[in-house]
Amino acid sequence: MAILEVRNIGKSFGSTEVLKNISFSLEEGRAMAIIGSSGSGKTTLLRCLNFLETPDAGTISVRGETLFDAADPATARESEIRKKRLHFGLVFQSFNLFPQYTALKNVTLASELLARERSDYKHSVRTIAKELEENAMALLDQMGLAAKAGLYPHQLSGGQQQRVAIARALALKPDVLCFDEPTSALDPELTGEVLRVIRGLAEQKTTMVIVTHEMAFARDVADTVVFMDGGLVVEQGRPEDVITNPKEERTRRFLARFTQE
């Protein structure tokens, strides 16, 4: 069974239809790349998955559980949404690290606050805090940032900040980790280190949805590629089909523009 099932998602801002009848599914442990020009609706789709936007139509299910159904307003209630968000992680284009906390604290903050809701929290504050910190340190180490744990975001390079942001998202063990153009705000020489980390996650079978402009990366790392244009999924399939031998004229035109650059 697919871990993520998206059915007929639609979203409009005012009279502009940004997403039209988007459907796809994703198997556990697979990585999906979403490509397309800016304004095609890729980012809005990711924001819908993370409940930062509420779709006007469609359903979102994770492991067979319907998290969101536009036909059922109860699923869009703020209190419900907060827990459902935890099925997804999101890495932003602009990192959005919390500037007043160290790299380590950025990673532990949310899990510490969530732990307070546990019934055994009062009895084992110390043990829980230690556990969370060890987990966060392991993640930072995996990102190659163990030595930077005590630094504040402004003391880190863009690539390092983005890797902290990835560790922060992983700390909550989401079912699906989403990336919104994770390297678009980085200098070219820094994109490599972030892409390497994401590649490593793919090798460890992390379920991921990656919005990206890095075509070579999408072809190498993704198991499926979705091409979006004008709010529609124009083509989806294996990367060797969509990127190397696209069937649709629109996909071909988009890719041609990319190879020219």
Next chain:
Amino acid sequence: MFWTVTQSLLKGFGVSVELFILTLIFALPLGLVVAFGSMNKWKPLAFLGRGGAPGRIRRALAGFRPISALVEIVVWVIRGTPLMLQLIIIFYCPGLILGHDPWGGSEASRMTAAVVAFVINYACYFSVIYRGGIESVPVGQQEAGQVLGLTRGQIFRKITLLQVIKRIVPPMSNEIITLVKDTSLARIITVIELTFAGQAFLKSAGIWWPLLYTGAFYLVFVGLLTLIFGYIERRLSYFR
């Protein structure tokens, strides 16, 4: 003579400091309430904007935010008229309208009226500073908190608040230093504060140097505040 002047000025200084502290105690939190009021997004007519292609008037009505509009009118009136005028109105008008003086007419009642006027006035100025601080925190900070499953309260307390404080310290220090000197306006309703006390010697005995002495009191007090604000800014300089 010097000792007499010192005693008199110290007494006036005490009154000024009392007005200063009471204004801060009430206006700092009230300003935050006013700020949230001016940012209130409640649109009771939003339904007019849905469906079809609404015209200009319907769109304008749909976007109407009554709480925000009301608060902004109050802020406009308070910031648009002199504090001295507000002091006079608040102290004298209720008595004339009601037929009896709600302030009570004692020495302390003048101070109460002054505190009320100062709190309203400064809460409006503070609210604009708060709002600027809150709105200048990138929306991405809030979204990052949301996708990590934090509640609205946690996002405000754990993420936004300290960033807001860091941003508002410089404009707040400006406003608070202005407040020190604005306390002298309370003399218009015969609150015997520092400037009143200093001028008394000019009026009664024609001596001028107590006025310079009065200025020294303000300078020392403001100097102290400047040091405190500098310390807070340094304490918050560890992040950007």
